[in-house]
Amino acid sequence: MAALIRRQDAHSLYLASAAFLLGLTLLVDVVFHKDMINPPLTWALLMFCVVGGCVVIAFGRQVPRWIGILSVLIFIVAETYYLSLPDDPQSVISSVQQLPVVAFYLGWFVRPRLAVALIVVCLLVFGATMWTNPLLWADGIIGALVGVHALLALLFCFGAGMYLWRRQAHAATIDPLTGAYHRQALVDRVAQRLQRRSTRRDPFCLVLIDFDDFKHLNDSRGHAAGDAALFDTTAVWRDELRTGDVIGRIGGDEFALLLPHVKVEGARAIVERLKRASPYPWSAGISQSGIGDTPDSMLARADRGLYREKLARPGRRVRSDG
Template sequence: MSGVLSRLRRRQDAHSYYLTFAALLLSLTLVVDVVFHHNMDNRWFVWVLLVFCLSGAAATFAFGRRVPVWVGVVSVLVFLIAQAYFLSRSDDPASVIASVQQLPVVAFYLGWFVRPRLALALITTCVIVFSWVMAENPLLSVTGAIGTPVAVHGILGMLFCFAAGMFLWRRQMRVATVDPLTGAYNRQGMLDRLEYQLGKRSLNRVPLSVVVVDFDRFKELNDSRGHAAGDLVLSHTIGAWRSEIRSGDVIARLGGDEFVLVLPRANALEAQVIVDRLREVSEHPWTWGVAEAVPGESAEALLARADATQFEWKRVRRERQHREGLP
């Protein structure tokens, strides 16, 4: 039994854990309603929700990280519809209060695990619908048995938990896509943005170029002055580049001293102008290769062409130095 549980735990990620425990928490509130709420005339509906939550929790924990986000979104929509129903019950104060208390759990999920555009649309819809439903419920009026402050606190608590979830989502995305040393995008972050720009280019035919950058003799710098000095050179250089690039341009670090610039709205000649400007503010020399995207080209193929241009330029420069007797 312990071996099975260990394997199941290894399958989990933050999304599956939260979805599982949120479903269990909501199930527990429903169990409390079934056991202690004796005057409930919609008991069948509560049982349906209880079976739905328990089944969802078990299935989510079984599938672990393989559970797609859309499953959570559908579950949230089902539960939000249920909450709107319970909040409208003017003859059942206990159900209204329980529903208000459950809103932050769902809002936090929307903020953390759902893409911002969809999450903002859903939370806006929730605020409008729940505000309207609660305003129509006499229990939540100024003179009602529950009172307006409970409704206001419920909406504010939902918005606070949504904002907290959004903060965690942004931090998670930053960790996943940003290089901690330089603040540039990492490989995955760069590929995401490059593929997005290539998709836009297929629609509007606006030029797009990439520049592959490799710092010259960087290993010698690390060996002679230490890795801390090398890290400082990289961070200072990327900081200087940021003041020279255009809005929408992307700087990414592939690893070590290898970088990529993604330059939307720039053909190869315009990209070279940007490269010349960046070289002037760099404290360490580097070699580059430029490639302009062609219709139907993938991100990998475009990067490979820029990389090949860089290696060719390195080969030409080595041959020139060899002929001139330079080190």
């Protein structure tokens, strides 16, 4: 059981939980709904939920996102059918109760562009279906307010899911201590700039930074002092840099700056300004984008420049001091 739990991630847990919850709702309908119009469809959806939930639990984090999207599409079709039944108020109410589960999944686990498109489709299709169902008219058995509340709940749960997705995406790209981009996020931004045609006539620079004697600071004053030095220094950089400049944390006390629309000379001027304002000393190497460059080649050139600057500092050790 413990191994099975460790195999899960947020996506698989939510997908399985949603499948079992929707399956439980369908089971209640099968047991207590005596005048059900289409029992075979309800049974088929019930089996789909139970089997699907078990498969998701078995595969855990290996379950691809397209499985969830396909399941959502199936339920959109099924919910539209149930919402359209003019002689089955219990099925309509059950469908209304299930809408937030699907909306929350779309918001949290589906990429924003596709998620927004699907939620718009849901609003249009469900809204039109409710509008044509006499049960959901102002004088109907269920009433128009239930339909309005259902659509509002759909939007609310979708928004809540989007909020969680944004928090998750932020945590995956931003270093929590300094607020700088993680290495891969910075590399992705460099790669995007290199792919632009304008890069040849409008180059940019990548600055690789390594704090001086950082290991000695950690050893003599503790890691809290080291963290404070990183935090305070990057805060100064953020104040001094231009709009559009990007700070990335490559690892430990090693950082990189992406400086758009600037050549080496301009990048050197920016680096000198940052050094004068920084509360803690550091060394830097600069590389300018060129034809055929990759993020790795730019980082390698900047690293060689950083190494040369470290060597030029009297009495400084190069790599062992952090």
